[in-house]
Amino acid sequence: MRPAATIAAAIATMTASLSVVPLFDSGRWILPTALAIVLMAVAGAASRAVALPAPLQPVLQLLALLTLLTVMFAQPAAAWGFLPGPVALAELQDLTRIGLAEAEVALAPVPTTETLVLLSVGGIGLVALTVDTIGVTLRLPALAGIPLLLVFALPAAVVRGGVPWWLLPLAVIGWLLLLAADARDDARAWGPLLTRRPGAQAGPRAHPRMPRPRASAGAAALQVGLVAVVVALLLPTAIPGLSEPVWVSPSGDRPGIGGDGPVSVDPFASLRRDLVDNPEREVLRYRTTAPSPGYLRLVALDTFDGVTWRPSEAPIRVPVTEPLGPPDLAGVADIGESTWDVRISDLDNAQLPVPYAGSVITPAGEALDERWTWDPQARTVGGVGVSSRDAAYAVAAYDIDPTRAELRAATKRAPDSLLPYLQLPDTLSPTLATLADEVTAGAQTPYARARALVDWFTDDGGFSYSTNVVTPPGADPLESFLEERIGYCQQFAGTMALMARAVGIPSRVVVGFTGGRLTDDGEYVVQARNAHAWPELWFAGIGWVWFEPTPRIGAGVVQPDYSRDRVDSDTPEAPVPDEVPQPQAPDVAAPVAGAGPGGPPTLLIVAALAGLAVLVTLPMIIVAWRRRRRTSRTDARVRIEATWRDLGDSVTDFGWAWSRAQTPREAANSLGRQVTLGESERAAMRRLVWWIEQVRYAPPTMEFIAPSPAELRADLAVLRRAADRAAVRSRRVRARLAPASLWGGGLSESSLEGARPTAGV
Structure with a gap:
C-alpha cells in the first residue's frame, strides 16, 4: 500500500500546483483541484492495497477522476446521477473544447469560469495520477519530478510577470519528500537494522542484517536536492546577465500586467x-x-x-x-x-x-x-x-x-x-x-x-x-x-x-x-x-x-x-472614464488578437515538452515496470530466475559482456573482471549466485528459504549501479533511453514459466 509514499506524492503534486495560482483571478479552482489530488491518492492506495496488477492501477485512478469530473461538471448528464456514461463524457468533451479555446487566447490572470476550472481539475488530476503511478507504483520517484516540473513550467511560461519566487523551492521540497518516502520504504523492507555482519557468508541468511545502501541513499538525495534548491535561488545573483531568476522578483518589478508591475499594451494579444x-x-x-x-x-x-x-x-x-x-x-x-x-x-x-x-x-x-x-x-x-x-x-x-x-x-x-x-x-x-x-x-x-x-x-x-x-x-x-x-x-x-x-x-x-x-x-x-x-x-x-x-x-x-450626424462645438466633451469592466470569459479568437511574431502558442510548447518527456521516460518506465513484475512473481523459483535474467539484461544494456551459456559462477566472475565491485556489491552477487544455483542445481524437493521480492530488487539495484558507474557515458545514456533489452534483447515473460532451468541455460 505504501501510505507514506502515497501521501508524499499527493503533497508533491499539491505544492507544484500552487504555481497555477497566478493563472486565475480567484481561488475558486483550488478546492476542487485539491479534491482531485486527494482522490488520486486514495484510488492509488486502494488499488495497491488489494494487489491490483500494476497496469490496471492507473486505469482505476482514471475512472475515479472521470467520476469526479462528471459529478462536478456534468452531473445532470451522468448515469445514475454520478457515473461517467456516454452522454456525460460527451458533455465533458464539449466543455473541455470550450476551455481549451478560451485558454488559447486568454491572458493571465484568466477568469475562473467553469470550463477553465475543468481544465485545472482534470489537468492537475492527471498529473497527480502520473506522479502516483511513476513515483509510488513503479517506484521511480526521481522521474516523478518531470510531470511536476511541467506543472511549474506552464504558469512560468505564460504569466507575463512570472510566478512568485518561493513557488519553485516549494515544488522541489514536495518532490524531495517523495524521494525520502521511497527511501524510507526501501529501508523498512529489510526490517530493523541489527549489528553489522561480514558479507562473505554464504547462504540466503547472510544478507538480511547487512547494511543497505538504499537506506542512506534517501538522505543523500535529500541533501543533494536541498543544495540544488539553494543554488537555484542564489546562482542568478552571482552570474553576469542572470541577476534576476526566471520567476518574478519579490518586488514585482518585472515587465507585464498583473501584480504591481507596469502595464504593457501588447498589440499582438488580447486588449x-x-x-x-x-x-x-x-x-x-x-x-x-x-x-x-x-x-x-x-x-x-x-x-x-x-x-x-x-x-x-x-x-x-x-x-x-x-x-x-x-x-x-x-x-x-x-x-x-x-x-x-x-x-x-x-x-x-x-x-x-x-x-x-x-x-x-x-x-x-x-x-x-x-x-x-x-x-x-x-x-x-x-x-x-x-x-x-x-x-x-x-x-x-x-x-x-x-x-x-x-x-x-x-x-x-x-x-x-x-x-x-x-x-x-x-x-x-x-x-x-x-x-x-x-x-x-x-x-x-x-x-x-x-x-x-x-x-x-x-x-x-x-x-x-x-x-x-x-x-x-x-x-x-x-x-x-x-x-x-x-x-x-x-x-x-x-x-x-x-x-x-x-x-x-x-x-x-x-x-x-x-x-x-x-x-x-x-x-x-x-x-x-x-x-x-x-x-x-x-x-x-x-x-x-x-x-x-x-x-x-x-x-x-x-x-x-x-x-457625427451633426457638427458639434469645436471642443469635444472631455473624455471621462466609465465603469471598470469586470473580467469575463474571453472570446476564442478576436480578429486583432494573435500570438505575436516569433512566439508560438504556449499550449503547443507545453504539448511539445510533454511529448518529449513521454518519449524520454517511456523506455525507463517500461523497463522498471517489467523488472518489478518479474521480481514479484509468486513462485520463488521463477522470481529468482527472472532476477538473474534481468541482471544479465542490465549488464548487457550498460555494454558489458554477459553470456547465458555460462554457469552463474562463471558469469559472476566474468562481470567481476570487467567491473570493479565493492564489498557490498560482491556480497549481493554472492547472494544472487547462491540463490540461482539452488534453483538450477538443487533437487526439486529440497527446501530453502526464498528471498523476498524486496531483497531481490535491492541486490539487483546494487549490481545495476555498479555496472552503471563503470560504464562510459554514452552507454549509460543509451541504457536509459534505448536499452537493448527493451528492443528485443530481453527475456520474454513466457520463458519464465514452465520447466525448471538446467545448468548452462
Missing part, C-alpha cells in the same frame, strides 16, 4: 487584459495644444492572415531624432500644428504613444535611446530591446481634421502602393463581403461607404459592447461576431477594416490609447482602461483618417466631427 487588469493604473500623462485631441497611437496593423492582424515589416526606418515631412494633404484646406508633452509612467512597451500625424520628437531630460525609430509609412515609433517606461518627450504633430465636404470629394482611386491595404485572404468567409455590400448599398463615395459602416456598427446593426464573448468551438470567430453582434474594440475595429477593404477602401487597424481624462490643471491622464483599437481608412488627398465603430460610451471613446 481585454488591458481593460480588466488594473484598469485604474495610470500609464501616462500629457499636455497638448491640440484643440480636439484624438487618440494616441502605438502600432498600425496592416496585414490580415485570415485569423489575426499583424504589422508588416517597415521597408524604411528613420531615426527618431530626425523629423518626418507632412503627409499628402492636398485635399485638406485647414492644417494646424500642435505639440504634445508626454510623460510615461507604468507603460512598458517597445512602442512610444504618439498622435497622428507626428513629425518631430524631442526628448525631455535624458536623450531617447538611439534604437527608437520612426516607421514613416505608419507614422509610429518603435524599437527593438527598448522600453517606454518612464520616457518623457515632446511631439510636434500636424493636426488633420478634414471636413465632411473634403471627405466626400476624396473619390480618387488609391495608388498601387496601397494595394496591400486592400488585400483580403482567400480563406475569408464570403459572408463578410456580401454583408459589406448590403450595408453600403446606395453609398456613392468612399466616405459615404465608411459612414454607412460606422452607423451600422454603432446604431443600425444592433451591436453591443461586451468583454463576455465566447466563440463556440469550431466556429469561425468573424462569422460568430457578425451573427451574435456582440464584442469589444478589437472585433469592431478589425471587422470594419475588413469590410472597408471589401468595398474598395484601403484600411488598417491601430492599437493605442484613447484620449484619457482631462484634469482641472489642463493635463490629460491616461489609464490602462483607455487601451483601445480602431480602424484607419485612406482617402485620396487626405491620407489616413480614423473612425470609431465601437458602440461604447466612456473611457475616452469619442466620435470625430466628420463621423
Whole structure:
C-alpha cells in the first residue's frame, strides 16, 4: 500500500500546483483541484492495497477522476446521477473544447469560469495520477519530478510577470519528500537494522542484517536536492546577465500586467487584459495644444492572415531624432500644428504613444535611446530591446481634421502602393463581403461607404459592447461576431477594416490609447482602461483618417466631427472614464488578437515538452515496470530466475559482456573482471549466485528459504549501479533511453514459466 509514499506524492503534486495560482483571478479552482489530488491518492492506495496488477492501477485512478469530473461538471448528464456514461463524457468533451479555446487566447490572470476550472481539475488530476503511478507504483520517484516540473513550467511560461519566487523551492521540497518516502520504504523492507555482519557468508541468511545502501541513499538525495534548491535561488545573483531568476522578483518589478508591475499594451494579444487588469493604473500623462485631441497611437496593423492582424515589416526606418515631412494633404484646406508633452509612467512597451500625424520628437531630460525609430509609412515609433517606461518627450504633430465636404470629394482611386491595404485572404468567409455590400448599398463615395459602416456598427446593426464573448468551438470567430453582434474594440475595429477593404477602401487597424481624462490643471491622464483599437481608412488627398465603430460610451471613446450626424462645438466633451469592466470569459479568437511574431502558442510548447518527456521516460518506465513484475512473481523459483535474467539484461544494456551459456559462477566472475565491485556489491552477487544455483542445481524437493521480492530488487539495484558507474557515458545514456533489452534483447515473460532451468541455460 505504501501510505507514506502515497501521501508524499499527493503533497508533491499539491505544492507544484500552487504555481497555477497566478493563472486565475480567484481561488475558486483550488478546492476542487485539491479534491482531485486527494482522490488520486486514495484510488492509488486502494488499488495497491488489494494487489491490483500494476497496469490496471492507473486505469482505476482514471475512472475515479472521470467520476469526479462528471459529478462536478456534468452531473445532470451522468448515469445514475454520478457515473461517467456516454452522454456525460460527451458533455465533458464539449466543455473541455470550450476551455481549451478560451485558454488559447486568454491572458493571465484568466477568469475562473467553469470550463477553465475543468481544465485545472482534470489537468492537475492527471498529473497527480502520473506522479502516483511513476513515483509510488513503479517506484521511480526521481522521474516523478518531470510531470511536476511541467506543472511549474506552464504558469512560468505564460504569466507575463512570472510566478512568485518561493513557488519553485516549494515544488522541489514536495518532490524531495517523495524521494525520502521511497527511501524510507526501501529501508523498512529489510526490517530493523541489527549489528553489522561480514558479507562473505554464504547462504540466503547472510544478507538480511547487512547494511543497505538504499537506506542512506534517501538522505543523500535529500541533501543533494536541498543544495540544488539553494543554488537555484542564489546562482542568478552571482552570474553576469542572470541577476534576476526566471520567476518574478519579490518586488514585482518585472515587465507585464498583473501584480504591481507596469502595464504593457501588447498589440499582438488580447486588449481585454488591458481593460480588466488594473484598469485604474495610470500609464501616462500629457499636455497638448491640440484643440480636439484624438487618440494616441502605438502600432498600425496592416496585414490580415485570415485569423489575426499583424504589422508588416517597415521597408524604411528613420531615426527618431530626425523629423518626418507632412503627409499628402492636398485635399485638406485647414492644417494646424500642435505639440504634445508626454510623460510615461507604468507603460512598458517597445512602442512610444504618439498622435497622428507626428513629425518631430524631442526628448525631455535624458536623450531617447538611439534604437527608437520612426516607421514613416505608419507614422509610429518603435524599437527593438527598448522600453517606454518612464520616457518623457515632446511631439510636434500636424493636426488633420478634414471636413465632411473634403471627405466626400476624396473619390480618387488609391495608388498601387496601397494595394496591400486592400488585400483580403482567400480563406475569408464570403459572408463578410456580401454583408459589406448590403450595408453600403446606395453609398456613392468612399466616405459615404465608411459612414454607412460606422452607423451600422454603432446604431443600425444592433451591436453591443461586451468583454463576455465566447466563440463556440469550431466556429469561425468573424462569422460568430457578425451573427451574435456582440464584442469589444478589437472585433469592431478589425471587422470594419475588413469590410472597408471589401468595398474598395484601403484600411488598417491601430492599437493605442484613447484620449484619457482631462484634469482641472489642463493635463490629460491616461489609464490602462483607455487601451483601445480602431480602424484607419485612406482617402485620396487626405491620407489616413480614423473612425470609431465601437458602440461604447466612456473611457475616452469619442466620435470625430466628420463621423457625427451633426457638427458639434469645436471642443469635444472631455473624455471621462466609465465603469471598470469586470473580467469575463474571453472570446476564442478576436480578429486583432494573435500570438505575436516569433512566439508560438504556449499550449503547443507545453504539448511539445510533454511529448518529449513521454518519449524520454517511456523506455525507463517500461523497463522498471517489467523488472518489478518479474521480481514479484509468486513462485520463488521463477522470481529468482527472472532476477538473474534481468541482471544479465542490465549488464548487457550498460555494454558489458554477459553470456547465458555460462554457469552463474562463471558469469559472476566474468562481470567481476570487467567491473570493479565493492564489498557490498560482491556480497549481493554472492547472494544472487547462491540463490540461482539452488534453483538450477538443487533437487526439486529440497527446501530453502526464498528471498523476498524486496531483497531481490535491492541486490539487483546494487549490481545495476555498479555496472552503471563503470560504464562510459554514452552507454549509460543509451541504457536509459534505448536499452537493448527493451528492443528485443530481453527475456520474454513466457520463458519464465514452465520447466525448471538446467545448468548452462
